[in-house]
Amino acid sequence: MDKIYIIGAGPGDPDLITVKGLRLLQEADVVMYTDSLVNDELIAKAKPEAEIMKSAGMALEEMVALMVERVKQGKLVVRVHTGDPAMFGATMEQIALLKKEGIGVEIIPGVSSVFASAAAVGAELTIPELTQTVILTRAEGRTPVPELEKLKDLAAHHCTIALFLSATLTKKVVQELTDAGWSEDTPVAVVQRATWPDQLIVRTTIANLEQDMRANGIRSHAMILAGWALDPRIHENEEYRSKLYDKEFTHRFRRGVKS
Secondary structure: OOEEEEEEOEOOOHHHOOHHHHHHHHHOOEEEEOOOOOOHHHHOOOOOOOEEEEOOOOOHHHHHHHHHHHHHOOOOEEEEEOEOOOOOOOOHHHHHHHHHOOOEEEEEOOOOHHHHHHHHOOOOOOEOOOEOOEEEEEOOOOOOOOHHHOHHHHHOOOOEEEEEOOOOOHHHHHHHHHHOOOOOOOEEEEEEOOOOOOOEEEEEEOOOHHHHHHHOOOOOOEEEEEOHHHOOOOOOOOOOOOOOOOOOOOEOOEOOOOO
């Protein structure tokens, strides 16, 4: 079966694409990419004779028709998405139309902005004995969320929450987290354009989130990470340690030694 490759480009830094993704990009005859989000420096790594297509101004049907046409001409086609295609990548709708045309798809994962943002602020999102769960979601805006996935209900778990596509909805975010019983001093880290040269990090709290976002002019391309795992001083007052490196804990690579 003919196929295309959907490649996760990572969050912005052109070095954060996978080795496999870069190899396919460099071998491709046709590169279609989301020019509003993917770094042009990465696309410049394609071979000089490759056909480069910018998709930001295209409708779904137009994008798919072009990919189908090029594949049927015997060309190697890659579709480059920002971050990881599995997270808010709008890939399934493309795949559905490609399958109707007899075109298969192989997805190459990438570094999601949520993990790039955590790295930027030096955070571990799962702290032993504090939180072992991360919820990746978005606030409800023009596009509704399923009834059982309202932010207030998800936040009732009081774990780490990562919010995509929510930079213009901070008032709603604050209200729903507060309604879920979150303390106003809960730490929040906002990372705009993670790993890009103009990356901006704002550390704040639920109480100050909206005003700090407004003061910094952040309205797009921002990841909001909320929860006590984001406290940069999380280990100052109490030690949260995993069992993995505990000298008394036995696992298949090491026998524990009692104190």
